[in-house]
Amino acid sequence: MSLEKEKFEALQKVIDELRNEQGALMPIMQRAQDIFGYLPEEVQNYIAKELDIPVSDIYGVATFYAQFNLEPKGQYIISVCMGTACYVKGSQQVLDKLEEVLGVPAGRTTPDGLFTLNATRCLGACGLAPVMMVNDDVYGRLTPDQIPDIIAKYRQ
Amino acid sequence: MDLIRSHVMVCGGTGCSSSNSGEIIKEFEKQLAEKGLDKEVKVVRTGCFGLCQAGPVVIVYPEGAFYSHMKVEDVTRIVDEHLIKGRVVKDLLYKEAVEEDNTVKSLENVDFYKKQKRIALRNCGVIDPENIEEYIAFDGYKALGKVLTEMTPEEVIDVMLKSGLRGRGGAGFPTGMKWKFAAASKSDKKYVCCNADEGDPGAFMDRSVLEGDPHVVIEAMAIAAYAIGADQGYVYCRAEYPIAVKRLQIAIKQAREYGLLGKNIFGTGFNFDMDVRLGAGAFVCGEETALMTSIEGKRGEPRPRPPFPAVKGLFGQPTILNNVETYANVPQIINNGWEWFASMGTEKSKGTKVFALGGKICNTGLVEVPMGTTLREIIYDIGGGCPNGKKFKAAQTGGPSGGCIPASHLDIKIDYDNLTAIGSMMGSGGMIVMDEDNCMVDIARFFLDFTVDESCGKCAPCRIGTKRMLEILERIVEGKGEDGDIEKLENLANTIKATALCGLGQTAPNPVLSTLKYFRDEYEAHIYEKRCPAGHCKKLLTYKIDPAKCKGCTLCARNCPAGCISGKVREAHYIDTTKCLKCGACMEKCKFGAISRS
Incomplete structure (x- = not known):
């Protein structure tokens, strides 16, 4: 519980810092997600109360943008680039292999909470196509047969 | 001040960073310090050199030696041979840069660079993007000084109009015209925005400018602000670009410290400051009205125009929005004159x-x-x-x-x-x-899949129309296309183009229309012959083993996930096409080229 309390204190600080800025809602939500890892209902309610706006506004923003999560994510977030350059060089096959190795479809988290698999928008590293990221690590020029070894590294 | 005799420029762009250029920088710094060379050789983390294929890239000046595909282990040889003994390590050079007679070609003569002309990317790979003084040394903020002390806002706009610069974000609207409209709008508060929400898959030029030369955007936005009478700016940048965001934030902080942002810039009484706002993963926010709504902290939905942003934009005030690459041209147009810029390019597209x-x-x-x-x-x-x-x-x-x-x-x-x-x-x-291996129908499907996902849902033609088009395309690539599908696609496409609210919807059918125009035969092959000419669409493929070439090594059978390949050792194998998943694993593994796909 104390951890939760600390997180809400951190959120309060962010709100106090930004509340007078124009258009502060998105930056506050982005920082809140950094703190909590996702935006659970209590956090949305908290921001709504502090900013004195309806929680429906916050829910509306949270569901509009792909980067806001309403559910907790895995410890490692795998993002497979599905930009055009990666797609024409076989990123679909990389994604298929990941689905097979992890046993979950794109957009889902493994039952052990270790991996979340995402098909993502262009990462802008087209020179390395096909590309995927595991948290902040970038893997380029991928082939499907490299996938099992990469995943094994994170399972250790 | 130390006299630097050599510069080691290491690409710190996204491509090279992902292939470990950060470690290469550390290794250079470590070895140079150990050898006591750190006072005479400077290691610089630059922006993108452009040739991502050859990454990680290192260029050593004054020789201009272009080392490609660098590994951390290669650093020792470059330090010992090149930096200490003065001998370029030829076998580590980019191979195009070495002539047949073993002499070294200068960078400008390498095929990749020969036909290029770098204006927007002028400083990328040349300066340290995290050091404002390097930008200033390359004529940085000179244009802003000139504008504030020697030119009226009208003169600035006039130069932009005459230069013929058009928006580099895609639509190609004349930049000077935009500024002129915003300048004409009466209001005591105006805004200057920069569109760095580079959402087009396969485009990363804005990212490279921000990563390699962030100050150029700040300078250009300040010039634009002076021209239209604004005092606040926002850069709206994709959150997927962490390096770009960080460098831009460092640049803004440095510009403030040097008095190039803030109050009374150059002692002229002109005030301008700016902030970075992060996107959150919505392609539609690259559309100008949607982007502004998003900066306001709302759902990034577009709205009808007019009123245009130059009249009523961010927070209801007159606003201009230009793309990163557009801004990257502005200071040089001011410095070199509109005649210089207008002398490049074609009749209606300059620069x-x-x-x-x-x-x-x-x-x-x-x-x-x-x-x-x-x-x-x-x-x-x-x-x-x-x-x-x-x-x-x-x-x-x-x-x-x-x-x-x-x-x-x-x-x-x-x-x-x-x-x-x-x-x-x-x-x-x-x-x-x-x-030849890419299927054009599947590419059209790929783009429609993208637009369906990114459609904001506000207007019906885009929300429903693109979805229906996608469904038809999905059927076609699965071999369930019917007579009349092509006509239905064309009909829907033209209706959506004519009726969608914003640029996203109005242009969404283009990938389908252009592939129908040039590759109609591929659509017809999918629909009428249930065949994918490029051999890409899985559901339409059949794999076959040529008994004459098959040696019976069993490798394919062991790798088949469906277990549909049968045959005895040293005898020709056979694929049961009714069970085949069409994954292609057998064909990849076969060492004798006995498996074909059609």
């Missing part, structure tokens, strides 16, 4: 354009060429053509709003109007090359 070359091409990376360069020059002379001897099929420009240009148009001179005339568009500058 240069940066393209992100990607896909099936030998030299992937960023290239900047004068407008009017032909597609053939970009793809063959600069890009080196398709790898593995494959045949060029099409180049896709303009992202999800653009189209595919077939080989028959390779000699087209690239500018805004020519690309629109052949059913594509300039777009932000992504250029994806496709070869």
Whole structure:
């Protein structure tokens, strides 16, 4: 519980810092997600109360943008680039292999909470196509047969 | 001050950073310090050099030695041989940079760079983007000084109009005109915004400018603010670009410290400051009205125009919004004059354009060429053509709003109007090359899948229409296409183009229309013959083993996930096509080329 309390204190600080800025809602939500890892209902309610706006506004923003999560994510977030350059060089096959190795479809988290698999928008590293990221690590020029070894590294 | 005799420029762009250029920098610094050279050799983390294919890239000056595909282990040899003994390590050089007689070519003469002209990318790979003094040393903030002390806002706008600079974000609206409209709007509060929400898949030029030369955007926005009478700016940047965001934030902080942002800039009484706002993953926010709504902290939905942002934009005030690459041209137009800029390019498209070359091409990376360069020059002379001897099929420009240009148009001179005339568009500058193995129907499906996902849902033509188009395309690639599908697609496409609310919807059918125009035979083969000519669409493929070539090694049978390959050792094998998943694993594994796909 104390951890939760600390997180809400951190959120309060962010709100106090930004509340007078124009258009502060998105930056506050982005920082809140950094703190909590996702935006659970209590956090949305908290921001709504502090900013004195309806929680429906916050829910509306949270569901509009792909980067806001309403559910907790895995410890490692795998993002497979599905930009055009990666797609024409076989990123679909990389994604298929990941689905097979992890046993979950794109957009889902493994039952052990270790991996979340995402098909993502262009990462802008087209020179390395096909590309995927595991948290902040970038893997380029991928082939499907490299996938099992990469995943094994994170399972250790 | 130390006298630096050599500079080691290490690319810190996203491509090279992902292949470990950060470690290479650390290793250089460590070894140089150990050898006591750190006072005479300087290691600089720069922005993108453009040739991402050869990454990680290191250039050592004054020789201009271009080392490619660097590994951490290679650092010792460059330090010992090149930096201590003065001998260029030829076998580590980019191979194009070494002549047949073993002499070293200068960088400008390498094929990849020979036809390029770097204006927007002028400082990328040349300066340390995290050091404002290096930017200033390369004439940085000189244009802002000139504008504030020698020119009236009207004169600035006049120069921009005469230069012929058009928006580099895609639509190509004249930049000077935008500024003129915003300047004419009466209000005591105006805004200047920068669109760095580079969402087109396959485009990364804005990212490279922000990563390699962030101050140019700050300087240009300040100039724009002076021209229209604004005092606040926002850069709206994709959150997927962490390095770009960080460097921009460092640059803003430095500019404030040097008095180049804030109150009373250059002692002229002109005030201007700016902030960075992060996107959160919504492609539609690259549309100008949606972007402004998003900066306001709301759902990034577009709204009808007029009123145009120049009249009523951010927070209801007159606003201009320009793209990163557009801004990157502005200071040089002021410094060198509009005549200089207008002397480059074609009649209606002046200056240069940066393209992100990607896909099936030998030299992937960023290239900047004068407008009017032909597609053939970009793809063959600069890009080196398709790898593995494959045949060029099409180049896709303009992202999800653009189209595919077939080989028959390779000699087209690239500018805004020519690309629109052949059913594509300039777009932000992504250029994806496709070869004979890419199925054009599937590419159209890929882009529609993208727009359906990114449609904000506000207007019906885009929300419902693109979905229906996608469903038809999905049926076609699965071999369930019917007579009349092509006509239905065309009908829907034209209706959506005519009726959607914003640019996203109005251009969403372009990938379908352009592929229908140039590759109609591929659609027909899918629908009427249930065949994918490129051999890409899984559901339409059949795998076959040639009994004459099969040695019976059993490798294919052991690798088949469906267990549909049978046969005895040393005898020809057979694929049961009714059970085949069409994954292609057998064909990849076969060492005798006995398996074919049709």
